[in-house]
Amino acid sequence: MGKRLLTRRAFVRSAAAAAGAVALGAALPMAGCASAGDVLRVGTKVDVPGFGFQNPETGNVEGLEVDVARELAARIKGDANALELTGVNATTRGAMLDNGALDAALATFTITDDRCRSYDFSRPYYIDTIGILVKKDSGISDLAGLDGKTVGVALSATTKDKLREAADALGIALNFAEYATYPEIKIALVVGRVDAFSVDRSILLGYQDDTTRLLDTQFAPQEYGVATAKGSELTGQVDAAIAAMEADGTLASLKERWGLSLVTEADMEAEQAAGSVGLGAGDAADDAPVRGGGA
Template sequence: MNVTGKTVGVNGMTGMRGTYLTRRGFVRLAGAAAAGAALGGAVLPLSGCAPAGDVLRVGTKIDVPGFGFQNPETGSVEGLEVDVARELAARIKGDPNALEIVGVNVTTRGAMLDNGTLDATLATFTITDARKKTYDFSRPYYIDHIGVLVLKKSGITDLAGLDGKTVGVALSATTKDKLGAAAAEAGITLKFAEYATYPEIKIALVAGRVDAFSVDSSILLGYQDDSTYLLPTQFAPQEYGVATKKGGEYSGPVDEAIAAMEADGTLRALKERWGLSLVTEADVEAEQEAGGTGLGEGDPADDGAAAEGGASR
């Protein structure tokens, strides 16, 4: 398992805050996504982990830098959600190496829980009331907001500039509905194009097939480069939870382990390791009660706004 104590980005770059993909890095990332699609749920390599016997089978993404990403240099999958999975194995199975990581995407992460291939899914899976009817979710281990990435040359600087434009989103994600609601409230109309993977959306943006790329902001930071701009406006807090089979044997133990990781500081340390937002539920609730955005101290967007006079990168 690649837990080095430093943030590993694409092409060897460190840090998610202000991380940019080089052209070479982006091509490699797109290649990794294509390979991941071809894997069809194969067990992926984890440096230092040698599962044997009773293991925890966890699905993570492999195309999201900082969360679940198959490093093109090493072939290993790494990120916050992989590290959380390792902690779950340690606390539930008694051994951090009693773990199998399986690559998933937005269309397979739930299906593989349904068919018993996975024990749990840690794949930027947003907790919603509709999804809780089908799966059990742990308490949130990460909180983000929906963001929008555009090409700088488009001249789009805010939500109003997207009126009549096409936005690329992930299949089966909450983004389409949440962004559509925000657009309706702003009195504009949007068109949507859905894709199976994030690299496909970035490629569509660069090629001009879509006018914007929308997903959670921390994910977009991994796809930002010198040609793109992350709009300062963010929408709808997104709470990520560990999904397990409804009424399954792991539902209780997983939630208890996440609670313990939050209480003993493990979650915060892992977020810091990967340069991710430190926002908690308490932060969101406090700022919303105060009439703020609910981002909370420590969010990358807040840091960007302070550094650039109010506009996040």
């Protein structure tokens, strides 16, 4: 189902709450969440509508990754409420796995060869591509239009390197400004500190409003996996649970609930076999409902 875009006032209020929760790494409120005992401790984003977002009206964290975390708790711990959520961002999610504060990170965590040397990952539960959000009055219509301009990206994310590779291929130069949270990047775009906001397209849809537009440009497929500590006894259990959720239709149902792309690994492999470098026009993702009405 479609999700209502945030009003500017709600966005500012929720951005402040999200930034505070992430900065503190505090346990987050969630309906029915257990706070003690044999629980699955999972880190989720709190500033990504549709994936992990702290609702400013209820204070609860909601989205696809929260629902997947509940499913993991149900399938591994035997109780969907045997779950403790903690707000994380691109910088803190890995550190909290390293220090044992989390059992798993379900936080738009892209699987890369480099990260697989530090963490274990489940098979992908979601696949996206990188996108670019600009102001409607910016005059920017494609990646080439960003030549010499500044792009806001998240600290410790893969976006910067992927954008630089794409820019080099076009023979253009980009400047980058890195921020700890997505709300900070959106605010930087609104006030003109950056010319564009780049991260995965499904994330950007949650930050699109009537003053911004999502460019048609999309590249570098991003596979999200559940991260666990290297060698964790949970690694196999998490992967098996994700596989079962994919096989029994649970994953597809949850993606539909949040209006997210239904593209799968099979879709991506078919695109690549056909010579595509991403998930372009005509693939399954284009036919899936998009939250916020699309670009």
